[in-house]
Amino acid sequence: MASTDSPGNGGRRGRRPGDSGTREAILDAARARFSGEGFRGATVRAIAGDAGVDPSLVMHFFGSKQALFVAAMEFPLDPAEIVPRLVGPGVDGLGERLLRFLLGIIDELGEANPMLGLVRSAVTHPDAARMMREFLGEAILDRIAAAIDADRPRLRAELCASQIVGILMARQILALPELAAADRELLVGIYGRTIQRYLTEPLASS
Structure with a gap:
């Protein structure tokens, strides 16, 4: 009797x-x-191929390449689920919503937050920077830009990202003492207005 793994019987590769x-x-x-x-x-x-399985099995476990990246990098959240929820109510108030949510995650996880390790790696390793830039661009910035009803939406989304990454660096990695000790809602009120300005107000002329 022929083996069920033979090519003629359409045997499937992988686990x-x-x-x-x-x-x-x-x-x-x-x-x-x-x-x-x-x-x-x-x-x-x-x-x-590297794992020795069919591509369909990867999708069976993870559903999408973005979700696979989130799991592989041990992200504490899946942007595909979170960003639409934050953007859903509209651009008004989005600056504060983004910052309140992210600061909440950062404060909750503390030094166990894998995002801190990824940011540290991105600062010193070009490959890590490229990996993060491409993922954040597709998973987060594209979605935020799509919600912006103003000129140069992608630039506005990247300006928001620059502010948030700067806060993460100064508060969690450099641990500037007054900033690290500041109340979360105080920071949301201060920085949220700045991020909101990037989203909705006219950009300075060149």
Whole structure:
């Protein structure tokens, strides 16, 4: 009797969804590919090949490349779920909503926050910077830009990102004492207005 794995019988390559270690093998392969090739360069097909599974099995476990990246990098949140919820009520008040949510996550996780390690790596390693730039651009900034009803929406979204990354660096990584100790709502009130200005007010003329 012919083997069911023979080409003539259409045998499938890779592990079954229930096989032990499959998910971790995919995550290990994803980390290596994302780190080496960036978010855009790493394909689901290549990651699946490295893990020895079918691409459909990667989608079975994670659903999308963005979700795979979130799991592989151990992000504390999935932008595909969070950003639409923050943007949904409209641009009015979005600056404060963004900052209140992100500061809440940062304060809750403290030094256990994997985003801190990724930001530190991005500062000193070009490959890490490219990986983060590509992922944040597609997963977060594109979605925010799409909600902005003003000129140069992508620039406005990136200005917001520059402010938030700056706060993260100064408050969590450099740990500037007064800023690190400041009440979260005080910071939301101060920085939220600045971020809101990027979203809605006229940009300075060149």
